[in-house]
Amino acid sequence: MTQIDDEKMRDITSVLIEGLNTDGAHHKQYAMEQALKLLVPDEFDDCKASWQWMPGIAA
DSSP, rough: OOOOOHHHHHHHHHHHHHHHHHSSHHHHHHHHHHHHHOOOOOTHHHHHHHHHOOOOOOO
C-alpha cells in the first residue's frame, strides 16, 4: 500500500488545485491523472489500461 506523508499530500493537493484552475476538460483530466499517479504509483498503469479512459493533456 502506498504511504502518503505530509509532503506527498501537499503535492497531490497542489496538482488538484492547479487542475481545477486550468481551462479545458482535457487539462483537468491530466491533473487528475497526475494526482492518481501520486496516490497509487504502482497501480496506475494497470488501472488506466483496465478502465481505458481518454488521456489528459498537460497545460
